[in-house]
Amino acid sequence: MIAFILRRLMQSVVVILFVALIAFSMFRFVGDPVHQMVGIETTLEQRAALRERLGLNDPFHVQFARYIAKAAQLDFGISYQHKKPVTELLGARFPATFELAMVSALFALAVGVPMGVFTGLYRESWLSKVFMAVSLAGISLPTFLIGILLIFVFSVTLGVMPSFGRGETVDLGGWTTGLLTASGLQALVMPAITLGLFQMTLIMRLVRSEMLEVLRTDYIKFARARGLSNRAVHFGHALKNTLVPVITITGLQLGGIIAFAIITETVFQWPGMGLLFLQSIQTVDIPIMAAYLMLIAFLFVAINLAVDLLYYVVDPRLRLDRGAAW
């Protein structure tokens, strides 16, 4: 037990350090940081002085250690493009991405689970077939294309939905939220659907196959034999048993949602971290790229770790045979 937790923690630390190494290498070796920070009129002496002051002449491991130490205090340097601290830039945009991701995940769950239950229970119904066809499209169509189609239909043709931005936002002590105004909520609808559609289809297919699996098992037959109503069997017994994998997958997909937010935010000009990251790639703004990479890595590791530990607590079967590979 302790060995398992320790091993998982160590793995997480290794992952973070590995990603930090990549982030640092990008920062250090892609382009010249000094060149990016100064103007053309800076003399060679001034450049050399800046180089020394930034510690760019120190040995690699010293620089790397300093980078880690700074990153631990959330200091990722100054953006080349915006000439502002990266942390400040990312922090200002975090609420937008976070709200979008959460609403998308909720949408995916709230729509995906009932659709999955329905298609699992009534396999042959025409509505199930429609759902399955829609889910195939949801998996096959690129995210940005779905966003464009939504804009084309609801903003351009029907003119009922805003096509870009967050609408009006309210500042709650540094956290800007669009959830408290009508225009903010309205602006959230299409990006959230675009972003959540892929997860929704995933959840729907998962719930469906889990339902089909569970309904075949003996204890469901036994529950029926006891004369329980269909409703009690379907929801009390069958659905309950499908929820553990569903919650796990949703949790694990949360990181994916944040990554795919890059695309959604671009389509809808949503002022979040993804849009900032994309702009930083276009302008080769390495400090932002590195910081975003570290942030995503941290989120992924934290989510994975939490899911693994929860699984370990929930499912006693896993306590015996997991983790022989390390």
Place this chain on the structure above:
Amino acid sequence: MPSIPSSADFVIAEAVARHFDVSKPWLARAIERSPRVFLKAVDGVSFSVAKGETLALVGESGCGKSTVARLVVGLYRPTSGRVLFDGMDMAALPAAERARCRRRMQMIFQDPYASLNPRWRVRDIVAEPLRAFGLAKGRAEIGERVGALLSQVGLSPADGEKYPHEFSGGQRQRISIARALSSNPEFLVCDEPTSALDVSVQAQILNLMRDLQEELGLTYLFISHNLAAVRHISDRVGVMYLGRIVETADSGTLFSAPRHPYTRMLLDAIPDIAMSGRERETTGGEVPNPLDPPSGCHFHPRCPFADARCRAETPALKRYGAAETACHAVEEGRL
């Protein structure tokens, strides 16, 4: 006296051991304070095979006999001890000489379904050693050699165009033998070559192997748990139990007058009423966990003759007439 193999012997194993590290990951060990765990698959085995002879190693599954086979041909390196082939220690030879040595020994495997690459044509399978050792050059010469080899093992040269899945188990084993013969070896290690086959086919394969031995002057190390097959083909027999040899004797002596209680138990398990006329001794029990073998004589928990000495002291192989047996009871004359 354990026999010191004479230098005239062709293949000699000198106190060969092979241990496998089956410990838990180091972190788990550190936290649970558990020690490293080794599986002593082979724990100091000595034997010798004379040229032209067939030595059989028998024992229940898990006794380490297949590991011995792989140690002898050099697929595993011994943890300690050494194997001499025609006076040379394979593990210590320089690469060029090792390759020359390899050509002279070959192996026939247990599972006719896993021992032939399913994606290769039979002709390529049989020709692989020819190409590897440069024994035949050019399509025509290789094709001719392969055809001759397939005929030699009772298949048709035209079978070379087929894939392994088109053959039965017995035919596949013939292909295996053809592959083994293609490098003109002098020594063949046969790891349970018939145990996956039907009884009727087993006899065919054994007869083929015996004919080839006479024809080509081959030396065999024959690994099996099938005593009937062993009796059919072997000149001498070694009985293994949990990584050690407990008895060796020539085939006639072993089957007519077994000494070690374990050998007796194995023979009693053969449903052959006319065999010995001896009263059957019931020896129950399972093979113990090889990770944690019993102290002293490994066999003592299952042995009806075990006493305090058997539990404490490991018996050594000693000569009694035509046999060598490692048993305190035999030594003390209790048996």
Place this chain on the structure above:
Amino acid sequence: MRGWRDSDLWYFFTRSRIAVAAAAVAGTMVLAAFLAPVIAPYDPFDLASLDLLDAHIPPFWLEDGEARFPIGTDDQGRDLLSAILYGARISIGVGIASVLLSLFVGVGLGLVSGYAGGRIDAFIMRVADIQLSFPAILIALLVNGVLRGILPSERQDDLAIYVLVLSIGISGWVQYARTVRGSTLVEKNKEYVQAARLIGISSARIMLRHILPNAMGPVLVIATIHVAVAIITEATLSFLGIGVPPTEPSLGTLIRIGNDFLFSGEWWVTIFPGATLAVLVLSVNLLGDWLRDALNPKLR
């Protein structure tokens, strides 16, 4: 057995009909794309032939539509049909090239990892685990960003396609490596491999000649489905503006260009390339699904 006949045979039959249709659609599109220089009415890459007076012409069935541009033109006066054909050629080409790169890297590392075992295996698989915890699109974006940082800016447009192939290719190797490693672990303990080792066949030869042919089945299924993913990734990167340059547009670039004119009512510049992309990806996906089921009897 009877249950299988009752339901799954029928199921399989309908499925394979879908597969035949998907194969026909995908095949036609690939063929049309690669024959673009022959069948396309215009050369959209020839900037000299473009006439800005031809810009923003709608499809022929709309008012102001012209028969010489059957589905209209974009803002540069490019014939959209020709641009889509050429664009599909770039999209499919980049998709297949990226998949080949992923396959090459992944299969190689998977073989080495599974066959060598020990520290090499642990290292490769750990890197794979780390990469796998990030979505492929993010990896592709990062590789793309780094390559842009390294390359001199004046050559970036020329090299854009190679940068794309490299970034999509690197983002997809893990699946191949894991699959091949799994097969290798099974195969390397089989006796035919021991027979080869016995006669001193080198490890490299054993991996390539003995193990690889036995590990390729699932790899081909992954590769088919991966082509669809790679095409989507290419389109996404190009749409995000870090893919192929607008002078030689892929489907994603065309959608990006059209997106700017969506609000002025010129929907065709976006919708036609988008529909092409959707049909292409859907048919490749269906084909891959069918291939997976057909090659794996356990999956019904």
